[in-house]
Amino acid sequence: MKTTSLKRQALAAGVVLGAMGATLLAPAAAQAQVPNPLPAGIHLGGLHLTPSSGNGSETPSFKADTACAPGTNLANVNTIDLAGTEQTISNNVPGAVAVSPNFGSTFNTDMSTVQVLAGNGGAESFLFVVDCRTGAGTGTFTDAVIVDYAADGSWQVHQDVQPAADTTTTLTPASQTVAPGTNVTLTATVAPAAAAGTVEFKDGGTSLFTTPSGSGAFTFSTTALGNGPHNITATFHSANTAAYKDSTSSAATVTVASDTQSATENIQVGVPPEQGVFTLTVDPGIVDMGTAHLTGTGDARHFHADGNLKNVNVSDGRDQTVPGWSVTGQVGNFTNIADASKSFSGNSLGWVPAVVTQNAAANVTAGPAVNTNAAPGLTSASSLGGAQAGKGLGDSKLGAGLSLDFPKGTTPGTYAATITITGLGGTPLA
Structure with a gap:
């Protein structure tokens, strides 16, 4: 049995089939007209027919265990044979219903007509599968079942099911x-x-x-x-x-941590300097990385932009017996300010930390560089710099060169993210 590409002969609305890939469960009672391999991602056994057998005159109803993804416009049941021919055999279920589990409807024809339209007649089997459509010409398969036809036209739901998939x-x-x-x-x-x-x-x-x-x-x-x-x-x-x-x-x-102060780049937070305290502030203003430009070739082509973090000002006036300090940064996702549904990951941002101004003892250290698109990158708290135990007294400034690399297919517009700078006065740099 060879694998074939899927094609469409729809009785109702058409869709595009998903990728193929799974193990064929071929029934022994009939000539298998089921795609091999099965479409990837289906839940075999998750589609239930009522009745589950008959002589071909039945027009079954169906129920699907799995909800379609949010944004689905409608769902229906298709049958697919060995040649990859797909038929739409059920009434449409509107998206508002299909995005909840256990939705269902009825077939739009009896099971004898389904066999004539989908196969050659006689003893054969077909894959029935739910197609969740999210737009014209697109679809995603979810729940499925195999149906066996006997030579006399009677049919029954095949009992083999896939084991539960790992998550x-x-x-x-x-x-x-x-x-x-x-x-x-x-x-x-x-x-x-x-x-x-x-x-x-x-x-x-x-x-x-x-x-x-x-x-x-x-x-x-x-x-x-x-x-x-x-x-x-x-x-x-x-x-x-x-x-x-x-x-x-x-x-x-x-x-x-009780000895923690936080600030963001676009909101300045300051603690008035007092003798014997640890304070952190950031320079006011928004980090403007300008307009990104396309770079790279082929599949590696993407948008790139550069910029500089606003200065992070640290003042440590505590007694020398107090441990040193550390400063970290963590960024959220970049979101289109005109359309919050458009975004890309904050790990597109990378940095190279630097000590802009040393304290008098010159014992403040910059944190390590974080590459763009690292995992998790700057979406997890990353060291901007700090001082080891017994060091870092006085005033110093930290900064970083910023790089941004994100997908070339990103919707045009202005994207913004917030990077949170956290100073830990009781946690020395390792």
């Missing part, structure tokens, strides 16, 4: 240090994106929050974490355990 849950940022009362936001990303369910955030063994049902990215925010380190995990609980398994992220460390 991965990733929690970002991996680490951060904040002042008491700071709003901490963590994002759990579940892959594959079609897996639907809830995410439970835990601090060690203590449950913090369980999200509403959804898919893709899940967010948790709190200002209630106490002083000290917190090892937070995110556990995905699948809404369809027959299709997707549960998974738990690695722990993200959130440290709440």
Whole structure:
């Protein structure tokens, strides 16, 4: 049995099929007219027909376990044979219904007509699959089932199903240090994106929050974490355990430190200098990186821009027995200021830290460079500079050269991000 490209002979609205790739579960009772390999990403066994067998005169109803992705315009059921011929065989389900799990409708013809349109007649099998359409000419396959036809035209749902697929849950940022009362936001990303369910955030063994049902990215925010380190995990609980398994992220460390001051580049935050205190301020104004330009060739072609971080001013007037200090920076995603739905990742930004002005003892050290598009790059707290224990007294200035490399397909416009500069007066540079 060879693999063929898919083609369209639609009875109703047309779509484009997704990529192929899975293991064929070929029924023994009939000549398999099922694509080999199966389309990638389908949930075999997630599509349910009522009735599940008959003599061909039936016009079944169907139910799909898995919700279509947000933004879906409509969904329907198609059948695909070995030659890759696809037929639309159900009534359309509007997107507002299809983006919730367990949606359904009825077929638009009886099962005998489906067999005539999709195959050659006689003993044969077909793949029935839900197609979630997000626009004209595009579609994504989700739940599916194999149907066997006998030589007399009777049919039944094939019983073989795929095992539940593995999922991965990733929690970002991996680490951060904040002042008491700071709003901490963590994002759990579940892959594959079609897996639907809830995410439970835990601090060690203590449950913090369980999200509403959804898919893709899940967010948790709190200002209630106490002083000290917190090892937070995110556990995905699948809404369809027959299709997707549960998974738990690695722990993200959130440290709440009482000797912490924070400021952002576009809002100046200053503490009046007093004898015996540690203060941090940033120069006012917005970091303007100008207009990006295309660079590179072929697949490596992308937008690039350069700029400089505003000066970060550190004053340490504490007694010499107090440990040194460290300063970190962490950036969020870049968002189109005219259309918040358009953005690109903050790890597109890289920097090369520098000591702009040394203190009198010249014992302040710049942090390491962070390359653009590193993982997680500057989306995780990264060292801008600092001083080791017993050093760094007096006034000094830190800065950084900035580089930005982001995809050439980015929607035109002005994009902005916030970089948070955090000074840790009680944490010396390692």
